[in-house]
Amino acid sequence: IMVWLRRTTHYLFIVVVAVNSTLLTINAGDYIFYTDWMWTSFVVFSVSQSTMLAVGAIYYMLFTGVPGTATYYATIMTIYTWVAKGAWFALGYPYDFIVVPVWIPSAMLLDLTYWATRRNKHAAIIIGGTLVGLSFPLFNMVNLLLIRDPLEVAFKYPRPTLPAYMTPIEPQVGKFYNSPVALGSGAGAVLTVPIAALGAKLNTWTYRWMAA
8 A cells, every 4th residue: 555655646746746847837938928038038948947847857757767758747747838828818818928838849859868878867867958958948939939929918918017026127138148049058958967867866766765
């Protein structure tokens, strides 16, 4: 019974991680893509989302030992976010108020790395983590180019309840750097690897907890 209980608890934990990942996405992406600071914020969003994807996906993938589970994890996050997008739309917000991040292709690269290296954990952490950090901003920028202009949405649908520290003051596009994708990919590639290692370590702790 204890073994069954621990396994059930573990799988519930995976679902909880995916749900909380989605909530973080809404909190980050909800405002980030609709401000004068959107390019600056895109880098922050890219780093936070790529690292969050890596820690959960590699944790899930190494626990099952089956390539493909990282993509499954990303699919769970995507479905939850689309549901949240529908909820916001039902409340009267514009359809483009929440941009659903493109996690799945980056997760597929992580799965591919794990499969191609014959389930090598360290290769998944180093190579897979790097690929996730590099690719995530690219896929999301392509996604942003295919939707309605976020700034246009912002000006048509102002949010007067924003706290003062989040209120745009002046346009900042291109003021600090000219390529948010390059900066997001560079920072993501560096930071996603240690976060992926953390996900692998959490997996080790889980095994020890289940065996206790």
